[in-house]
Amino acid sequence: MKNLLSKFGNLSIQTKLTTLFLCIALNIFAMDIFVCFKVNNSIYEINQVYSSNVDTNQLNDTLNEMQSNLFDYLSTRSSSALESYYGSEEKYNDYVLELNDSATDNEVLNLERDIHYMSQTYIESADKTIQEKRGGDIEKYKTLYEKTNQTKQYITENINNLNNLHFKQNAMQYTILLGELKRIEWISFGIVLSAAAISLIFIYMFTGNLIAPLIRLSESARKVAGGDFSVQIEIPSSKDEIASVTVAFNRMIISIREYIGQIKLNMEKEKEMQERELLMETHLKDAQLKYLQAQINPHFLFNSLNAGVQLAEMEDAEKTCLFLERMADFFRYNVRKMEEETTLGEEVEAVDNYIYIMNVRFSGEIQYERKVDNSLFAAKVPSMILQPLVENALNYGIHDIEWEKKISLEVKCRKNTIILTVADNGVGMTKERIREVLRGKAKEKTNEKDSTGIGIDNVKSRLELYYKRENLLLIESDGMNKGTKITIYIPLTGGEKQDVSNTFGR
């Protein structure tokens, strides 16, 4: 049995369903056949009920016919009457032979027995009558005819009794059979109902077994869609299509889990590498700075510049004084460690100082437009994010243009995002160039004299590290000589100060 079930379980779903429906159809068909058979049987029996009366009536009719033919012959002596008599005698004899001829305890059968033997007596008597008639013995044949007639009356009486008995029995039988037919109708209804219930249960059980793995599969798929990759479905014992899908699904989940793990690992490695790269850059800058610092003592520089400021004040050289002050501020700001965070206000001030210094150098050629929201100045931002952009715009954007040089700085807030925009009307950038810059593939000439040495990709990386997000820096340009706009989007809530140096145990 188990073997059979197992073999059935391994069949395809189409075969299983076809088998099930075939069984159900056969079941219903069998029940219908049964019901038809029973009902037809009952109807046949009901039709047969009064057949005994029909037979008895035929017996009586034949007897009358025989008597009538006898009378005709005795009256006319015609050969046709004699022939008719013999014909009816034979027919009557055939009927009589079918009757019971032994004593029983059954009233009907006893009547038949009496009729049987009385009929024999009658036939003998009738034959003798004809013989006497043919022999010409009038008295004898008349006497015999009387006797024959009387016997015929007795037989008729008995046939009538028999008919009545048959009728009574048949009426009872008819009523019983009608009742039986009614009961069979109810029984058939019950059987069909039971068969239908059984079929429904079978369908329910079978489809339940068939669908259960599908339901489990869909449930698991829903969990997977929700992000839960820890699901594992129990593989059904059958080897049908659902089992195949379940196995495949399980493998897919495992693969996805592994793939996700791999991606996570790769991302972590990539992040580690980015951090390391940044740290290395920082170290490099730091080293450069230290080198510079080693060349120039910052305190000596600041003090010297301050002394210069005082000297300029003493000589009423206001412009020189302002220039030197600005220089001092700028340098003071520039030598801070890049891992320090600063305020937006200080960043903007650094830009202002840088532009001033550059404008002095470039004889005021640079038109600087400043649109800033002072209320944002207190926001914490990574240091050196604006000045490198402005420097970039100056060095690459407007440095060699022949038309009026313009640089703008805009600081505003939109929906909890601080938007910092540095724009120029310089030579612009191609899309390819933008991509290179953002990927950090563009080789920046960090050793140029007018550069602070911090590239756009550095700013981008530090922003991403600080705010733990991507796409914080956007470079836009409409093409050659159409200017460039660099926008930084930073959340108003601030980010996380990155102590990149400590990661490498510095």
Place this chain on the structure above:
Amino acid sequence: MKRKRKYVSMGVLLTGFLLITLFLFYSFNLQQSAVKSIIPKHYEKEYVMIAEGEDSQFWQNVYKSGQKEAIKNDAYLKWMEKDSSEAYSMEDYMKIAIASKVDGIFIHPDGSTTVRELINQAQEEKIPVITLVDDDTQSDRISCIGLNAYQMGQEYADEINQYVTDKTKHVEVLLDEKDTANNDIIFNQMKSNIHTSKSEEGTLSITALDIAGQNTFDSEEGIRNVFIDNKNLPDILVCLSDTDTQAACQAIVDYNQVGNISIIGYYLSDTVKNAINKGIIQSAIVPDTDQIGKQAIDAMSEYSKNGNVSEYTSITLNVVTKDTIRHDTEN
């Protein structure tokens, strides 16, 4: 939950199968029982009994005992009058029996010549005939199971003598039998043995009244006429048949003559038994009906086996009074 659903489904399945099995079983049984006809038992021989008075308890008891004995001898006994819807005469029944080629006839002859001739015809047709209770010695019957008329007359006389007193004047004997020879013997025997000396001056008269008429209810009318005539009421009324005895019981009550007339009846039907208990009638001469039926069948069987049988078998006569009834009840 899943397991519970599984068990419920299995339960419904099993119930469904069980119901279907029950229904199928019931439907097959139903069909069989509906068309089942009792299988008749076949017998080797068929005997008929011809005895007028199918309402008479006497003949019913004879028939019952005869039928029982017949079955033991692989024969079926049919009572012609009982099974016929037509009111045929005894001659008709004899003719029917002969035409039906029965294996034996038991008849309570009416003493007529026609019946006698028919008995002889039956014998010619190799159908043995046995007479019951009353005999027709002039016929070719093979045997008689009967009451000895002499013995019967003696028994009646003995019983009558119990009730004859010095005031008894008249004893009336009702004759309801067509067989006058038998009646004559009974009556004469009675008359010879009744002690007339007990009555005053020996003036006890013993008369026979023939109430047997042409029609069915003539005897009952005859009995009523006895009671209507107040002047000639008998002191003791003797009935020689159970029908007459029952009619006399009723008439004596209707005409308020209980205690005035002593009745000696024939056969212990329920009505007569009741009447004896109440003192309406004094006693009854009771032939053993079981013996009649049994002996008749045994005689026929013996004849059929051996080809001969005893000419006459006498049946025991009992006298039943109130005391004997009480005695039988206590036992």
